[in-house]
Amino acid sequence: MLIIEDLHVNVGEKEVLHDINLHIGVGETHVLMGPNGSGKTTLLMTILGFSNYTITQGKILFKGEDVTRMHAHERAKRGIGMLFQRPPTISGLKLGKLLTAISRTKKEDIPQLAASVHMDKFLERDINKGFSGGEIKRSEVLQLMIQKPDFIMLDEPESGVDLENISLIGTAIGSLLEKDKHIIKRQKSGLVITHTGYILDYLETDRGHVMCDGQIKCHGNPREILQDIKQRGYKECLECRHT
Amino acid sequence: MPPHVTTPPLSKEDQERLAQSGIDLAMKNRCGSYLQMDQDIVHAECEQEGIEVLSYKKAMEKYDGLKEYNWKVVSPDKDEITRYVAAQKEPKGYVIIAHAGSNNILPIQACLYLGREQIQHVHNIIIAEEGAELHIISGCTSGAHVGKGGAHYGISEFYVKKNAKISFTMIHNWSEDIEVFPRSASVVDDNGVFLSNYVCMQPVKKVQMYPTANLIGENSVARFSSIVIASKTSFFDIGSRAILEGKGASAELITRAITKGGTIISRGHILGKTAGTRGHLECKGLILQDGRIYAVPEIEGNVVGTELSHEAAVGKLARDEIEYLMSRGLDEDEATATIIRGFLDVKITGLPDALQKQIDATIDVAEKSGF
Numbered sequence: 001m002l003i004i005e006d007l008h009v010n011v012g013e014k015e016v017l018h019d020i021n022l023h024i025g026v027g028e029t030h031v032l033m034g035p036n037g038s039g040k041t042t043l044l045m046t047i048l049g050f051s052n053y054t055i056t057q058g059k060i061l062f063k064g065e066d067v068t069r070m071h072a073h074e075r076a077k078r079g080i081g082m083l084f085q086r087p088p089t090i091s092g093l094k095l096g097k098l099l100t101a102i103s104r105t106k107k108e109d110i111p112q113l114a115a116s117v118h119m120d121k122f123l124e125r126d127i128n129k130g131f132s133g134g135e136i137k138r139s140e141v142l143q144l145m146i147q148k149p150d151f152i153m154l155d156e157p158e159s160g161v162d163l164e165n166i167s168l169i170g171t172a173i174g175s176l177l178e179k180d181k182h183i184i185k186r187q188k189s190g191l192v193i194t195h196t197g198y199i200l201d202y203l204e205t206d207r208g209h210v211m212c213d214g215q216i217k218c219h220g221n222p223r224e225i226l227q228d229i230k231q232r233g234y235k236e237c238l239e240c241r242h243t
Numbered sequence: 244m245p246p247h248v249t250t251p252p253l254s255k256e257d258q259e260r261l262a263q264s265g266i267d268l269a270m271k272n273r274c275g276s277y278l279q280m281d282q283d284i285v286h287a288e289c290e291q292e293g294i295e296v297l298s299y300k301k302a303m304e305k306y307d308g309l310k311e312y313n314w315k316v317v318s319p320d321k322d323e324i325t326r327y328v329a330a331q332k333e334p335k336g337y338v339i340i341a342h343a344g345s346n347n348i349l350p351i352q353a354c355l356y357l358g359r360e361q362i363q364h365v366h367n368i369i370i371a372e373e374g375a376e377l378h379i380i381s382g383c384t385s386g387a388h389v390g391k392g393g394a395h396y397g398i399s400e401f402y403v404k405k406n407a408k409i410s411f412t413m414i415h416n417w418s419e420d421i422e423v424f425p426r427s428a429s430v431v432d433d434n435g436v437f438l439s440n441y442v443c444m445q446p447v448k449k450v451q452m453y454p455t456a457n458l459i460g461e462n463s464v465a466r467f468s469s470i471v472i473a474s475k476t477s478f479f480d481i482g483s484r485a486i487l488e489g490k491g492a493s494a495e496l497i498t499r500a501i502t503k504g505g506t507i508i509s510r511g512h513i514l515g516k517t518a519g520t521r522g523h524l525e526c527k528g529l530i531l532q533d534g535r536i537y538a539v540p541e542i543e544g545n546v547v548g549t550e551l552s553h554e555a556a557v558g559k560l561a562r563d564e565i566e567y568l569m570s571r572g573l574d575e576d577e578a579t580a581t582i583i584r585g586f587l588d589v590k591i592t593g594l595p596d597a598l599q600k601q602i603d604a605t606i607d608v609a610e611k612s613g614f
Contacts, residue, residue, distance in 0.1 A: 050566050072569035073578070081570070088564045092585030101581055102571045126585070147571055 001026045001151050001189040002047070007058035009046050015056065016042050017214045024151070027186030029177055029203060031222040032193045034211035035234040040193045041085065043211070044153045047191075048082050049075045062151065081149025083140040083173070085156045085193075089128040095139055096123030102146045110146070117142050117172055133160025134169075141172045152176060154192040158199045170202025179204055197226040210234075248276050248286045256387045263445075263608055264382030264416035265601045266354045272597050273380075275351040277337040281360040287337060293345025294377065295338075299366055302338030309338065312368050316400045316428040316457065324396050324424045328364045336365035336398070341375035341407070350378040350412075350598055357385040357393050357421065367399040371407035371435075378595055379409070383423070384416040392448075394422040401429035401437060405460065408436040412598050414605055415443040415450065419476050425452040433460035433489065438593055439467045441481070442602055444609035446474040453510060455484040458492035458520075465494045468589050470602070472609065473505030473534060482510025482539070487520035487549065498526040499587050501614070502534030512541040515549025524553035529560065529586055531614070576613060584610050 002024040009017035017039050024030050032040050046053040047060060049072035059068040067075050090098075099110050114120040117138045128136055137157060144152060157173060158166050178186045192199060200222065208222030212234065218225075248268045253261070258268070267273050275289025275296045289296040302309060319329035328334070337353055357363045371377045385393065395417075403409050409429075417423060431437045437456055456465035467483040485494030500507040513522035528536035542551040560582055568578035587606050591599065 048570050050570075051562065071575070072566055073572055073574045076570050076572040084567070088561065088567050090564050090567075090582060090585055092588035093581060094585075094588075097585075098568070098571070098581070101568075101573055101577070104572065143571060 001063060003061040005058050008056045009042060010054045010056050011042065011052060020216055022216065024189050024191060026189060027183065028206045029190035029192065031205045031208040032191060032211060033208060033225060033229060038211045039214040040211050041155055044082060044155055047153060048072055048080060079150035081144050081147050082153040083144060083155060083157055085159060087128055087136065087140060091126055091129065093127050094124055095127050098127055099143065099146050102143055108146050113145050114142055117168060134162060134165035137161050137169050141169055144176055150188055152190045154190060156193050156195060158194065158196055166198050170199050174203055248278055250285055260384045260387060260416055261354065261382065264384040265380045265414045266352055266382040272349050273352045274347045274349040277353040279335060279365065280356040281358050281363055282335050284335065289351055291347045293342045294347055295340045296351060297338045299334050299336040299338055309368060312370060312400060312402055316430050317398055317426055321426060324426055325398060328366055328396050328398050331364055334366050336367045338368045339379065341371045341377035343372040344374045346376040347378055348595065350380045353379060353381045355383045355395065357395055360393065362394045362396060364396045369409060370402045371404060371409045373404045374406045376408045378598060379411050380598060380601060381411065381413040385418050385421050392420045397425045399425065399427035403429060403431040403435035403437050405433045405435065410438040410594055410598065412440040412602065415447060416445050417447040419446045420448055422449040423447060427454040430457045431460055431463040431465060434462050435460050436464045436593060438591060440591055440602060441469040442605050443471050444605055447477050449478045451480045453482050453484060456494060457486050458489055458494060460489040462491040463489050466591065468497045468591055470499045470587050470589060471507060472614065473502045473507045475504035477505035480508040484512040485522060487515045487522055488517055490517055490519050493521040496524045497589055499589060500528040500536050502530050502536050504532045504534040506535040508537045510539045513551050515544040515551050516546065518546050518548030520549045522551045526555040528557035530557065580610050580613055583614050
């Protein structure tokens with residue numbers, strides 16, 4: 001689904017991602033961990049195609065196609081999607097209107113989908129204006145339910161969310177990633193950033209990566225990595241010279 | 244349904260221009276109509292019981308000069324525009340009277356069309372008597388062929404009596420060589436409500452206006468909202484003023500201004516003269532291409548117990564908002580238009596659906612052409 005090769009990324013004049021290599025297969029969900037400021041969100045925004053993030057070297061292949069120089073909307077149309085940690089508030093833009101704009105088939109039952117994540121009363125509200133942490137994440141999930149990407153990036157889906165909402169959001173994301181289907185039949189892939197690991201209770205994940213100082217330092221079983229970080233913190237990762 | 248409005252022959256383009264300024268010649272969603280083309284009064288009637296739509300001349304004859312209302316809230320000596328209109332031997336314009344207790348669910352449309360004349364002048368008087376509710380849409384437009392310049396001088400006097408309500412929605416659809424000088428003021432009595440909405444999405448040479456609401460009645464309310472786009476050659480000097488005199492009077496002045504190279508001076512003044520009054524002024528501006536937005540928000544309180552506030556902001560489209568929408572599959576132009584559409588979205592409390600839809604439709608037309 002996604003292959004990243006030798007990726008170097010600048011924000012402004014400064015290189016913040018160095019030599020990133022990542023391979024996420026069809027139907028797989030990977031976890032990305034790492035201390036604050038290590039470059040996790042930068043990687044996601046780069047994959048998404050935001051203009052602040054300049055690729056100076058390397059490439060991104062999506063479904064076999066080189067998307068390295070593509071605009072964000074072209075990548076979205078090819079099936080890349082994201083659950084933002086802190087999406088912008090857009091005054092006057094109603095959530096319902098955005099959902100209609102996102103919908104390509106115009107056939108989705110928006111009120112019903114909104115009700116399924118308890119957002120039916122927010123369709124006439126300005127997007128993210130005065131939304132609580134849980135409401136922001138539910139709005140993001142709802143947009144993804146309409147967008148139906150094949151590859152979903154989740155930037156800390158549990159941050160600012162209470163336990164009840166984590167369950168709702170986790171279940172909905174699980175459904176988007178076809179976790180209810182047999183492993184062989186899954187066609188959707190994911191990449192999740194998490195600090196707490198709470199979301200992993202609802203999402204079966206296949207592989208974990210640890211990012212430090214703009215580099216992916218190690219790979220392994222996501223639960224084992226999480227357990228290790230919980231016990232030892234990131235100190236050893238930061239000191240680790242293994243890449 | 245009231246009969247169709249019959250006009251002298253108009254090109255298809257001009258008919259569309261009328262429709263874009265909110266004029267429905269088929270009278271589908273209108274209860275009455277006034278149409279003035281240049282200085283010719285083409286149509287003036289209303290089917291709604293208790294509401295009269297008259298030409299200025301007829302109203303003066305019928306109501307003995309409307310002495311209580313004629314040039315009472317706008318002074319004929321205010322400036323050269325008022326002096327010009329007051330000096331006319333054959334004054335034009337309309338008088339709309341909603342008699343006590345009357346109410347129109349479907350709005351009355353008033354259309355002022357500038358075709359050939361150099362200056363179109365009107366003097367309008369709008370009265371909602373006690374307990375009446377009156378909704379008006381005023382579409383002002385010029386012929387597509389004008390091309391030689393022209394000006395519109397419009398005096399409007401509004402009188403909102405006890406427990407009455409007037410909503411006045413003005414949609415401008417002039418052309419690049421037209422100058423427009425509305426001069427209007429209102430008096431609002433106890434528990435009266437005056438809503439004034441202004442939308443101009445199309446190029447115009449110059450608009451200068453500063454309507455004033457005199458809120459003399461207890462708990463009287465005025466809400467002004469203006470939605471304006473200035474193209475490269477447009478110059479707007481617009482604003483509104485509310486004078487809070489009656490106990491519990493309140494006012495809200497809201498402006499959304501976008502420049503694509505032209506100038507918008509957005510003024511606002513709320514004067515709190517009595518305790519227990521409230522006012523809020525809000526101007527948000529967006530600069531899409533180098534031009535000028537000059538916001539002049541003024542709040543002035545004279546007594547303990549008046550509460551006034553303002554907020555003004557001028558900025559640009561946020562890149563992160565555009566890219567957020569692009570990450571959902573909208574291309575850059577769609578994302579930009581969607582954000583601008585949101586910026587212009589001002590929902591006006593107390594406005595009937597038909598009028599809100601008309602405002603939305605006017606903005607939709609601009610959105611379709613990418614603003």
